[in-house]
Amino acid sequence: MKIGCIGLGLIGGSFALSMKRNFSDVQVFGMDKNSEHLQKALTLNIIDQVLEESAWSEMDVVILSIPVDHASLLLQEILDKIHPQALVMDMGSTKGQLCEAVAKNPKRHQFLAAHPIAGTEFSGPEAAFDSLFDHKTMILCEAEHTEVSLLQIAKSLIAPLHMTLKYMGAKAHDKHLAYVSHLSHISSFMLGKTVLDIEKNDRDIFDLAGSGFASTVRLAKSNPVTWTAIFKENQEEVQYALEEYIQNLKAFQKQLETQNYKGIHQQLAEVNDLKPILNGIIKKEENGN
Amino acid sequence: MKIGCIGLGLIGGSFALSMKRNFSDVQVFGMDKNSEHLQKALTLNIIDQVLEESAWSEMDVVILSIPVDHASLLLQEILDKIHPQALVMDMGSTKGQLCEAVAKNPKRHQFLAAHPIAGTEFSGPEAAFDSLFDHKTMILCEAEHTEVSLLQIAKSLIAPLHMTLKYMGAKAHDKHLAYVSHLSHISSFMLGKTVLDIEKNDRDIFDLAGSGFASTVRLAKSNPVTWTAIFKENQEEVQYALEEYIQNLKAFQKQLETQNYKGIHQQLAEVNDLKPILNGIIKKEENGN
Numbered sequence: 001m002k003i004g005c006i007g008l009g010l011i012g013g014s015f016a017l018s019m020k021r022n023f024s025d026v027q028v029f030g031m032d033k034n035s036e037h038l039q040k041a042l043t044l045n046i047i048d049q050v051l052e053e054s055a056w057s058e059m060d061v062v063i064l065s066i067p068v069d070h071a072s073l074l075l076q077e078i079l080d081k082i083h084p085q086a087l088v089m090d091m092g093s094t095k096g097q098l099c100e101a102v103a104k105n106p107k108r109h110q111f112l113a114a115h116p117i118a119g120t121e122f123s124g125p126e127a128a129f130d131s132l133f134d135h136k137t138m139i140l141c142e143a144e145h146t147e148v149s150l151l152q153i154a155k156s157l158i159a160p161l162h163m164t165l166k167y168m169g170a171k172a173h174d175k176h177l178a179y180v181s182h183l184s185h186i187s188s189f190m191l192g193k194t195v196l197d198i199e200k201n202d203r204d205i206f207d208l209a210g211s212g213f214a215s216t217v218r219l220a221k222s223n224p225v226t227w228t229a230i231f232k233e234n235q236e237e238v239q240y241a242l243e244e245y246i247q248n249l250k251a252f253q254k255q256l257e258t259q260n261y262k263g264i265h266q267q268l269a270e271v272n273d274l275k276p277i278l279n280g281i282i283k284k285e286e287n288g289n
Numbered sequence: 290m291k292i293g294c295i296g297l298g299l300i301g302g303s304f305a306l307s308m309k310r311n312f313s314d315v316q317v318f319g320m321d322k323n324s325e326h327l328q329k330a331l332t333l334n335i336i337d338q339v340l341e342e343s344a345w346s347e348m349d350v351v352i353l354s355i356p357v358d359h360a361s362l363l364l365q366e367i368l369d370k371i372h373p374q375a376l377v378m379d380m381g382s383t384k385g386q387l388c389e390a391v392a393k394n395p396k397r398h399q400f401l402a403a404h405p406i407a408g409t410e411f412s413g414p415e416a417a418f419d420s421l422f423d424h425k426t427m428i429l430c431e432a433e434h435t436e437v438s439l440l441q442i443a444k445s446l447i448a449p450l451h452m453t454l455k456y457m458g459a460k461a462h463d464k465h466l467a468y469v470s471h472l473s474h475i476s477s478f479m480l481g482k483t484v485l486d487i488e489k490n491d492r493d494i495f496d497l498a499g500s501g502f503a504s505t506v507r508l509a510k511s512n513p514v515t516w517t518a519i520f521k522e523n524q525e526e527v528q529y530a531l532e533e534y535i536q537n538l539k540a541f542q543k544q545l546e547t548q549n550y551k552g553i554h555q556q557l558a559e560v561n562d563l564k565p566i567l568n569g570i571i572k573k574e575e576n577g578n
Contacts, residue, residue: 117499180502190538191473197537213473242542253535261517
């Protein structure tokens, strides 16, 4: 089987590696518009060969893992050129605009919109590793528009990764991810900015920061290109989530101003309800199931 | 040497355990206004004996690790009763009001304001462990007001923990901690609240959350009593930090509204400057130095 991976960063690179780990009969072709990344992917044996655009039609499966704001256009070009039995999967973090863009494409049934809930704050092919997706969640959007036999191929490729499959509409996906993922990134980036701004004349003050700060701003290390694209593609839902977050912060600020510590305590205690949920997420991540 | 630990939660309990680990001639007495905590501290061998108020005068060292909004009052009561060669150290997260409260106390020289930059999101005596402080930073505030011989005793107790000592004024401490610690907790608690609010009718949506979300809201598991007290004691500095954070979020929101993605990208890239700093914090935490 010939798999063409377009985009060889953390996600594309890790998917390529996991395919090579699990399937001995797979040949992985790769392309990346960053020539250094392409070279590194070859050197690190993430891919077997460079994928030329002229060879798209020879691929059995094409995996698209590029910044989401460029995915809609490229997906249509890929669909134009692939052979009639090929499957195209994208791995992006937003789905609404992408699914809308190809809704009427005559080859829509050859496309599967997928979003693995997996990642680290690192990026590029050096960050890729073959177990990134193991035991994580894979969201499949509008899977009913994908031809059943091609959906089966996708599932058989994913099967050895032991992922939990979730089926969702593209709009529901974008709404929920705005809260449980995109907003976390904004909160983290802006926390990082606030502390950098105030402490810029006194950098060694970071010696005072402990693991709590490090944990809260970990996502501020994420790739700006990837994340600007996500905020752009999911602008509307991210706006809603951000507005609610700001309103909650302002309400907290008001309680602080009016010295309503009983109210603050009550609010913090309510948020502690997250504990079992968070412990569940962390356990899932640690135990790989 | 008799060490009296008042407050037997994560911090007080861990300090007691580390003293027992490092000094064979130490007897650890403990008290906690939560009788269950006191009983657990005995059962878990965190303390050797219960400390009665009538025995405060027999202690060589008293360690105060209680919610910071009750520390000022209790510290003065303790100072009243200890013998003239005894040392009292507090381990709280805020220092301004506390140091001000005892500034004119005739036994001010017997007090050392200390803040170990160590903790987890867990609380209570069960959360305590003897290596919590190992290789972490210990901030000593206004150490010039502590009698040199007593400061020496404090240092000799801390020495086997291999902590990095930092000397600061109490006000500077509170200002910097507002940014690198207290604000992180607010951002995390309010992020947790925002997501809980929106997802309350659809709890299984948390299956969509990955390690990024878990990391960003980890601090939302923290103890509401401890943290309400910190926000209360450091209200003014926390207000400044929170206002700047909200302003940064609003500026980001404006960029999103006006679709200024170039501006968003630039801002995210600038925050990436945190990378080496964060890597430093994480390395320090992991390697224990």
